[in-house]
Amino acid sequence: MNTPDDDWLRLDQQICFSLHAASRAFNSVYRVILKDLGLTYPQYLVMLVLWEHDELPVKKLGEHLRLDSGTLSPLLKRLEAAGLVRRERSARDERSVEVRLTEEGTALRQRALQVPRRIAASTGFGPEEVRTLRAHLDELTTALDAAALTGTPGDSPADGRS
């Protein structure tokens, strides 16, 4: 049995679909837990970064999260409207916008400390399993990023087999 094309389409569904589904399931659990904090899942990720570097330009924030200004600008506006963050043009480089935690934003960290525990409980995974999964995912992301950069793999009309 040499996995005919028909089976490939089925297999494929399971790979990408598993990731898609897991991501949404995670999102769903986070949504419930983060509701108390008044944060969305991506907003929480931004706050995590800010709690570690409590002032940094939008550019750097984007690099940490792999997000661009098209996503971050409106998101940060909402965080600012919520009083968690302040945005101000850098004095030395007027192009840059520095994002800084407010007192309230800093304070929220205390309430966020319980989140990881609750999430971990939801997964039912032990530290070991989490570590393994995370390693695999990071490996996957790295490979995919590389593939995205080096032109589309298998796309090259001239290219033979890779």
Add this chain to the structure above:
Amino acid sequence: MNTPDDDWLRLDQQICFSLHAASRAFNSVYRVILKDLGLTYPQYLVMLVLWEHDELPVKKLGEHLRLDSGTLSPLLKRLEAAGLVRRERSARDERSVEVRLTEEGTALRQRALQVPRRIAASTGFGPEEVRTLRAHLDELTTALDAAALTGTPGDSPADGRS
């Protein structure tokens, strides 16, 4: 060392963030590859299901993909506008809408057969690794789904202290 709360927040970022990033990286690679077919990634998932059951109600489609009509209705409209799909009210149950592939939609399958191969090449993962990762992700999704249903985990309402 008993992993203080401070470290938990850092760890947490890596778990959820890894999944988030991997999902988007995958999405990004699919976007490029699916561009040729004129499909988005979720539309591709829908087509995958339809290529296996070439006629089924929106409800069933949603069960396969874990999506509700709020997401599927507009998506299916676009697929219909693209000529890949036809939607018609079921005769025996007027509430239900049957989704069926058009000739064009069925034909597209041939062009889609190359997609899994190209994706697989992008990941750099072998069949074995894929299988393992998929198993872990499915396990994760199952656990998260269960947690989402059985009320919020770790939310212990009994413990008054907050």
Add this chain to the structure above:
DNA sequence: CACAATTAAGTTGCGCGCAATTAAATGACG
């Protein structure tokens, strides 16, 4: 039969995520 409960799609509103574009500031170079 009448009438409430249930079920299936659709609609609306909001927040991402990303491509593409715009605007402003900075830097490089002749």
Add this chain to the structure above:
DNA sequence: CGTCATTTAATTGCGCGCAACTTAATTGTG
């Protein structure tokens, strides 16, 4: 010095994903 390329945010447009609601058909119950 002026011109042009680069960098940084912001904006626009589109497609998910989901909660909440609406509409219409079906089922269940008296």
